[in-house]
Amino acid sequence: MDNAATTPMSPKVIDVITNEMTTDFGNASSTYEIGRTARHAIDQARTKIANVINAEDNEIVFTSGGSESNNTAIFGVAHSRRSIGKRIITTKIEHPSVLEPMKQLEREGYEVIYLDVDQNGRISLADLKANLTPETILVSIMAVNNEIGTINPLEAIGEVVAGSNAYFHVDAVQGLGNIELDVQKMQIDFLSSSAHKINGPKFLGFLYENKKAKLPPLILGGEQETKRRAGTENVPAIAGFGEAVSEIAAVDKMQLQSKYHHFQELILNELEQAKIKYEINGGFDEQFSHHVLNLRLNGISTIVLQTNLDLAGFAVSGGSACTAGSLEPSHVLKACFGAESPRVTESIRISFGRYTTEDEVKKFAKQLAKIASKLQ
Numbered sequence: 112m113d114n115a116a117t118t119p120m121s122p123k124v125i126d127v128i129t130n131e132m133t134t135d136f137g138n139a140s141s142t143y144e145i146g147r148t149a150r151h152a153i154d155q156a157r158t159k160i161a162n163v164i165n166a167e168d169n170e171i172v173f174t175s176g177g178s179e180s181n182n183t184a185i186f187g188v189a190h191s192r193r194s195i196g197k198r199i200i201t202t203k204i205e206h207p208s209v210l211e212p213m214k215q216l217e218r219e220g221y222e223v224i225y226l227d228v229d230q231n232g233r234i235s236l237a238d239l240k241a242n243l244t245p246e247t248i249l250v251s252i253m254a255v256n257n258e259i260g261t262i263n264p265l266e267a268i269g270e271v272v273a274g275s276n277a278y279f280h281v282d283a284v285q286g287l288g289n290i291e292l293d294v295q296k297m298q299i300d301f302l303s304s305s306a307h308k309i310n311g312p313k314f315l316g317f318l319y320e321n322k323k324a325k326l327p328p329l330i331l332g333g334e335q336e337t338k339r340r341a342g343t344e345n346v347p348a349i350a351g352f353g354e355a356v357s358e359i360a361a362v363d364k365m366q367l368q369s370k371y372h373h374f375q376e377l378i379l380n381e382l383e384q385a386k387i388k389y390e391i392n393g394g395f396d397e398q399f400s401h402h403v404l405n406l407r408l409n410g411i412s413t414i415v416l417q418t419n420l421d422l423a424g425f426a427v428s429g430g431s432a433c434t435a436g437s438l439e440p441s442h443v444l445k446a447c448f449g450a451e452s453p454r455v456t457e458s459i460r461i462s463f464g465r466y467t468t469e470d471e472v473k474k475f476a477k478q479l480a481k482i483a484s485k486l487q
């Protein structure tokens with residue numbers, strides 16, 4: 112029940128990876144045959160990824176994951192465009208791999224505007240427009256929030272940013288696989304994503320870089336990835352990523368969302384029947400990705416509930432995966448409801464994936480209701 116943290120690998124992805132590992136161990140930069148075979152595997156994966164977001168092959172750069180893609184885009188734009196301006200816009204509820212680079216840029220003398228969000232995690236477009244000055248060089252706004260599932264109106268935001276001097280970066284780590292993404296239609300200049308959230312391998316991601324927007328690399332060294340990311344490519348994992356992307360491309364996102372919505376209802380119905388007092392952080396309309404259900408169970412602290420569920424064999428998160436480990440109160444819930452709100456200390460995040468079954472959700476819902484009745 113924590114698929115927003117990570118997902119199990121697809122059996123076909125495992126097949127592709129193990130096959131690559133056993134048969135093609137060549138270095139993709141080598142010019143002899145096993146090198147060329149490795150290069151071919153990378154090229155094929157790159158094409159599959161480019162197709163799924165409507166980009167060109169040479170606009171896709173492989174990285175070590177969503178965090179590296181975000182760092183590359185943010186530092187790259189900031190450092191290469193500082194002669195134009197030093198102002199950047201983002202939101203208060205981005206992932207730490209966006210917020211921490213922003214804090215570093217502030218230490219370097221950049222001005223970062225953190226847009227407020229409402230209780231549903233939504234920014235105001237008017238607020239964005241009002242903050243977009245000619246000196247603004249970058250707008251970084253996520254596709255789907257990892258804690259409460261808010262889907263940002265990327266097309267509308269892209270339209271606003273396109274009329275300014277700024278580049279538009281989207282952290283789409285929770286978006287890929289759950290919603291449709293189209294970098295042309297949404298006028299996105301940079302888009303980050305990660306393989307392990309879509310049943311692919313860990314420590315692998317990509318950054319889409321619009322060919323018109325040249326970025327300096329974050330990792331310097333060899334000439335891999337046409338000098339945009341040095342380091343010998345992890346060919347088996349990249350081939351597996353290509354397979355994972357092909358699988359999600361074939362999934363109807365509307366159907367997937369309605370399956371997840373049904374799972375959300377199963378859990379809420381169980382809580383209703385057991386007369387549990389709860390509040391939903393986020394919402395249910397089409398502006399939320401239903402793979403996430405963030406709930407406050409009134410009067411039960413996050414850690415107590417999480418531990419009880421863990422003992423019963425169920426994994427849920429107390430925020431994002433990173434904050435869960437350190438028991439920091441969620442910055443997302445604080446931004447939505449205020450630091451003093453009990454929602455900040457009494458909420459859990461439940462999240463579904465492609466392989467989550469109705470049976471699993473029913474068992475989980477029963478256990479959640481049982482634990483909550485005892486604790487409430």
Ligand SMILES: Cc1ncc(COP(=O)(O)O)c(C=O)c1O
Nearest residue numbers: 176177178206257282284285305
């Ligand atoms: C919205 C978002 N951005 C970025 C990341 C980081 O991705 P990765 O784990 O591939 O570094 C995550 C992972 O939790 C995420 O949910």
